Amino acid sequence: MPPSSFPTESSITDYLRRISTIPPASQVVVGIGDDCAVYRPEGSTEDLLFTTDMFIEGGHFLRDTHTAADVARKALARGLSDIAAMGGAARFCLVSLCVPKWADGEWVRIFFDTLVADATSAGAVLAGGDLSHAEKLSCDIVVCGGVPRDRAFLRSGARAGDEIWVSGALGGSALGLELGHGAAWQRHLHPEPRLALAAFLQTNIHPTAAIDISDGLSLDLQRLCLASGVAAEITAPPVFPGATLLQALHGGEEYELLFTVQPDSELPFQFRGLQLTRIGIIVDGPPGAVRHNARPLLALGYDHFLTGTDN
Amino acid sequence: MPPSSFPTESSITDYLRRISTIPPASQVVVGIGDDCAVYRPEGSTEDLLFTTDMFIEGGHFLRDTHTAADVARKALARGLSDIAAMGGAARFCLVSLCVPKWADGEWVRIFFDTLVADATSAGAVLAGGDLSHAEKLSCDIVVCGGVPRDRAFLRSGARAGDEIWVSGALGGSALGLELGHGAAWQRHLHPEPRLALAAFLQTNIHPTAAIDISDGLSLDLQRLCLASGVAAEITAPPVFPGATLLQALHGGEEYELLFTVQPDSELPFQFRGLQLTRIGIIVDGPPGAVRHNARPLLALGYDHFLTGTDN
Numbered sequence: 001m002p003p004s005s006f007p008t009e010s011s012i013t014d015y016l017r018r019i020s021t022i023p024p025a026s027q028v029v030v031g032i033g034d035d036c037a038v039y040r041p042e043g044s045t046e047d048l049l050f051t052t053d054m055f056i057e058g059g060h061f062l063r064d065t066h067t068a069a070d071v072a073r074k075a076l077a078r079g080l081s082d083i084a085a086m087g088g089a090a091r092f093c094l095v096s097l098c099v100p101k102w103a104d105g106e107w108v109r110i111f112f113d114t115l116v117a118d119a120t121s122a123g124a125v126l127a128g129g130d131l132s133h134a135e136k137l138s139c140d141i142v143v144c145g146g147v148p149r150d151r152a153f154l155r156s157g158a159r160a161g162d163e164i165w166v167s168g169a170l171g172g173s174a175l176g177l178e179l180g181h182g183a184a185w186q187r188h189l190h191p192e193p194r195l196a197l198a199a200f201l202q203t204n205i206h207p208t209a210a211i212d213i214s215d216g217l218s219l220d221l222q223r224l225c226l227a228s229g230v231a232a233e234i235t236a237p238p239v240f241p242g243a244t245l246l247q248a249l250h251g252g253e254e255y256e257l258l259f260t261v262q263p264d265s266e267l268p269f270q271f272r273g274l275q276l277t278r279i280g281i282i283v284d285g286p287p288g289a290v291r292h293n294a295r296p297l298l299a300l301g302y303d304h305f306l307t308g309t310d311n
Numbered sequence: 312m313p314p315s316s317f318p319t320e321s322s323i324t325d326y327l328r329r330i331s332t333i334p335p336a337s338q339v340v341v342g343i344g345d346d347c348a349v350y351r352p353e354g355s356t357e358d359l360l361f362t363t364d365m366f367i368e369g370g371h372f373l374r375d376t377h378t379a380a381d382v383a384r385k386a387l388a389r390g391l392s393d394i395a396a397m398g399g400a401a402r403f404c405l406v407s408l409c410v411p412k413w414a415d416g417e418w419v420r421i422f423f424d425t426l427v428a429d430a431t432s433a434g435a436v437l438a439g440g441d442l443s444h445a446e447k448l449s450c451d452i453v454v455c456g457g458v459p460r461d462r463a464f465l466r467s468g469a470r471a472g473d474e475i476w477v478s479g480a481l482g483g484s485a486l487g488l489e490l491g492h493g494a495a496w497q498r499h500l501h502p503e504p505r506l507a508l509a510a511f512l513q514t515n516i517h518p519t520a521a522i523d524i525s526d527g528l529s530l531d532l533q534r535l536c537l538a539s540g541v542a543a544e545i546t547a548p549p550v551f552p553g554a555t556l557l558q559a560l561h562g563g564e565e566y567e568l569l570f571t572v573q574p575d576s577e578l579p580f581q582f583r584g585l586q587l588t589r590i591g592i593i594v595d596g597p598p599g600a601v602r603h604n605a606r607p608l609l610a611l612g613y614d615h616f617l618t619g620t621d622n
Contacts, residue, residue: 009442012419012423012442013442015420015423016423016427016437016440019423019424019427020427020436020437022436022438023436026403026436027402028402028403028436028438031436031437031438031439032437032438032439032440036439037403037405037438037439039359039402039403039438039455041352041355041357041359041457042355042356042357042457043354043355043356043357044352044353044354044355045353045354046352046353046354048350048352048359050405050438050439050453050455051439052405052406052407052439052440052441052451052453053407053441054407054408054409054441054443054449054451056409056443056445056449058445058446059409059443059444059445060443091338091339091350092337092339092348092350094348094361094363094453095363096363096364096365096451097365098365098367098370098449108323109326112323112326112327112330113330116327116330116331125331125333125334125337125339125342126327126331126342126343127333127339127342127343127348127350127361128342128343128347128348128361128362128363129327129343129363130363130364130365130451131320131323131324132365132367132370132371133370134367134369134370134447134449135369135447136445136446136447138365138367138409138445138449140363140365140407140441140451142361142363142405142453144350144361146352146353
């Protein structure tokens with residue numbers, strides 16, 4: 001029986017997973033519920049990853065605090081980060097843009113110049129899109145990535161005994177939103193999708209599971225554990241200078257990679273200057289249960305659909 | 312030098328085509344400027360088509376006149392029609408939905424139930440998406456289609472001597488918008504993407520060029536001619552019962568197929584009850600110049616970006 005209301009994003013997602021069945025012969029090999037959908041083209045040596053992210057004035061960003069370049073960069077970064085989370089390389093992107101009256105030709109030009117520059121740096125071509133007018137600025141960016149066939153990092157592969165790792169230091173984006181200036185604000189404005197790390201992990205270490213930290217470590221680790229049917233025990237993650245432990249545990253929009261590896265994996269403690277830290281271990285237990293320093297860690301991370309505000 | 316303002320959609324599109332160059336080794340074989348982008352996966356027997364369409368309350372539809380089912384159906388139909396225009400079969404779709412306060416759980420449920428039902432009928436899986444809140448309802452639908460390798464119908468292949476054909480009778484959608492009721496209104500609300508006709512043309516007749524009539528015969532034929540570097544001479548197209556010739560020539564949101572074939576093609580005058588009509592011929596001349604009954608036909612069709620209202 002369908003629910004009569006959908007209080008959270010996950011309640012809609014659960015409903016969609018139920019009604020949107022994938023036929024056995026479909027080339028869609030992963031549907032709703034991971035960072036990207038996975039499509040296997042007939043005869044292809046690689047699987048394709050697809051992610052789509054809406055970015056809306058007043059909801060995801062404010063006109064006063066975000067320039068045209070900031071909007072383009074951040075909207076694209078969210079999609080690129082999803083590709084990295086699945087172990088992929090960026091191939092192309094599509095952009096739908098709705099332009100309100102306040103955004104003039106110069107705004108539109110800077111938006112697209114930035115988008116094309118950032119996409120090109122990431123190895124992606126701007127392949128198409130859609131343009132229209134609206135009262136509020138909104139854009140939807142689709143990114144397509146490629147992975148060797150059957151090698152996408154899924155959320156569902158973590159097993160008891162696997163080590164839990166995280167890239168970077170956490171809490172900077174939440175701190176930046178609080179302060180509105182300085183290094184933390186720059187981190188909030190300009191997340192760096194971990195595509196190079198993803199390529200390294202894809203080639204050298206095959207993680208058993210992965211997700212990007214878009215909504216907070218506590219919530220995203222819970223999602224990974226739920227998808228894998230396991231529990232987790234962690235210690236404190238590295239904390240961004242000036243941020244609190246709570247910001248590091250629950251702050252969203254980090255776009256760092258959270259991944260699990262088999263216990264015998266030889267992972268370095270840094271990759272091209274980016275810190276890599278083992279923060280815990282996957283254990284048997286109630287699916288989705290996460291303990292931090294031996295106490296239950298509530299998934300206080302950010303549900304975009306529930307709150308509908310930036311964080 | 313970039314323009315300081317973008318008065319029309321085509322001025323932005325021209326700018327994007329200039330700045331978004333596709334590297335020679337890219338698997339993106341068709342970028343900005345056709346109904347879909349075309350991606351050729353490594354080793355694949357088929358090319359993939361991608362189209363994205365934003366659908367926004369107040370811009371593309373009104374809350375008072377469009378139910379949740381209408382919004383889902385029409386937003387998806389626009390993407391499916393682009394796949395048909397390129398000669399493809401639908402494979403999967405992605406949906407980004409922004410929900411305002413007035414749209415309750417029931418609205419969201421009907422939206423997704425309709426979307427999944429229509430996608431399934433068209434052969435597509437709902438593979439993923441994004442959910443958030445916003446003041447106005449908006450959705451962006453991406454559809455992926457497949458065509459045999461190198462067999463996408465492009466806008467650019469028409470040559471002098473080719474016959475110009477159109478499916479169906481035109482002007483019904485514009486008439487429906489004027490009347491707000493009856494068969495024409497139903498046609499405006501519920502366009503039928505011509506996927507079956509596309510499959511027939513793909514297998515039996517390879518059109519030299521094709522486009523779907525989303526913005527009016529005059530404007531879409533001009534676009535096809537511009538892309539092909541040719542001119543066209545047409546007579547009156549079939550007119551939807553009750554519509555005027557002007558509505559048939561310039562009315563948008565028809566989602567019929569407009570295509571060109573070599574003069575020796577043996578095309579039937581109907582396909583599964585759908586009328587197919589030869590309306591003219593491609594000629595040498597100034598690129599984009601279209602003549603109707605030997606007089607210049609102005610491209611009065613609909614530029615969504617220019618007017619920003621429904622039609």
